[in-house]
Amino acid sequence: MGDIARLAGVSPMTVSRVVNGDARVREATRERVEAIIRETGYVPDPAARILARAGGGRIGLLYANPSSAYLAELLSGALDGARSVGLLLLIEPSRPGAPDEEREAVQRLAAGGAQGVIVPPPLGESAATLDAIAQSGMKAVVLAAPALREGLISLRVDxxxxxxxxxxxxxxxxxxxxxxxxxxxxxxxxxxxxxxxxxxxxxxxxxxxxxxxxxxxxxxxxxxxxxxxxxxxxxxxxxxxxxxxxxxxxxxxxxxxxxxxxxxxxxxxxxxxxxxxxxxxxxxxxxxVAEMARSAAVILGRDGEAEGAVPHQFIARESTAPPHD
Structure with missing residues (x-):
């Protein structure tokens, strides 16, 4: 941004205002800055912009599901949701059945500044993980599991x-x-x-x-x-x-x-x-799964509430047919 400012003969604050669509910039100045941005190929770094804000905004995602296909859906949804509300997403692996490792994963998220956490299965029903979240003071949304602790938000299908x-x-x-x-x-x-x-x-x-x-x-x-x-x-x-x-x-x-x-x-x-x-x-x-993870991130980012029931859908494809006589 400093390089753009020097080339345009303006301050970095003016470049910031142009990038963010601030109306307090003269049209001629805006056009000059935008032309240089196009010529240089400058793209704002969303992570840097978030960190530059006072206090920043971060949420966490724990994961321990054995299905790589489920994890792909989970990550894409959580990343999209975090981006939509201007948050950084911190990701921590955990190991169900190993209470110390579960607690440490939650503690790492809290130490990293996460104000809330998305908890997919099977961790949403783990006493070690839920106790650690309660002790950390982080808000939590559990996916595909009931809300087993007071204050938890649950998103699940029937x-x-x-x-x-x-x-x-x-x-x-x-x-x-x-x-x-x-x-x-x-x-x-x-x-x-x-x-x-x-x-x-x-x-x-x-x-x-x-x-x-x-x-x-x-x-x-x-x-x-x-x-x-x-x-x-x-x-x-x-x-x-x-x-x-x-x-x-x-x-x-x-x-x-x-x-x-x-x-x-x-x-x-x-x-x-x-x-x-x-x-x-x-x-x-x-x-x-992706939509549930996205909703969880938005709930945490906007401090909102949500209904627990998420609609499912029957999908008919090629693998089922009437039995042979």
Whole structure:
């Protein structure tokens, strides 16, 4: 900015006013400064502009989710939301199940000046993380989990309702033996999705559901898929609690010499980029992870409140079809 000021024969404050659209600049001066900005290719550094403000503005994001597809959605949304309200986003890794490391991750964010923190699963249901946040005094928005502490804001879809809708879709296609791959049992979303799926099956005469445990990773989906396919009779449709596990189920189907959806229909949950990248593309439930993260950043930046319920959407793609006779 100082270089632009020297070339234009004005003060750095005048350049700042031009960049920020301040009306207190004569038109001739504005045109001269803007011409030099175009010639030099100067682009304001948003991070430097935020740090230059009195006190700055920072929020934090903890992450520990094993799904890289989920993390990509989470980061894109949080970055976009932070940018929209003029904040810097500080990112800290954490390790669920290691209380000391969880506390240290929160403490690093607080020491870095974060005034609020976005807490995605599974950390939103970790006592160590939530206690550390309470002690830090930071405001927090938890994603895909209930608000387990006073003062927390929760943004989540109706996991039971969404899983019920997906299972009802599979039953509506004619499937009567449905496999289900449950997520990590430390997360309430896992139990909610299983309950929703089971309720849909229980409402249809002659329908049955076999469940296998997973942990939201591709590998766990592959192994759970193998166990379900080894059952006799085997299910004609398998619903996995996230897209990573559903992709693992697809691999298990292919490894068994079977096809999807010809032999086995497969469905997922989340609608991350992975759902539209695998073959065949996944029928899934869209949990708007990026939009949730963006909303969380805006809530923290504007000190606002939010409703906890976030709408989900059923997405039909190529991986589900009626069963063979």
């Amino acid at each position: 996991d039971q309702g969404a899983a019920h809708e997906m299972t009802r879709h599979l039953l509506g296609l004619g499937h009567r033996l449905v496999g289900f791959v449950e997520g990590h049992r430390d997360q309430s979303a896992s139990a909610d999705r299983r309950q929703g799926a089971q309720a849909a099956v229980d409402a249809v005469a002659g329908a049955k559901m076999w469940a296998e445990a997973g942990d939201f990773t591709y590998r766990s989906g592959f192994e759970a898929g193998q166990r379900l396919l080894a059952r006799s009779p085997r299910p004609t449709a398998i619903f996995a609690s996230n897209d990573d596990m559903a992709a693992g189920v697809l691999a298990a189907v292919h490894a068994a010499g079977l096809s999807t959806p010809g032999d086995i229909s497969v469905a997922g949950f989340d609608d991350t980029y992975l759902a539209a990248s695998v073959w065949p593309t996944l029928t899934t439930i869209r949990q708007p």
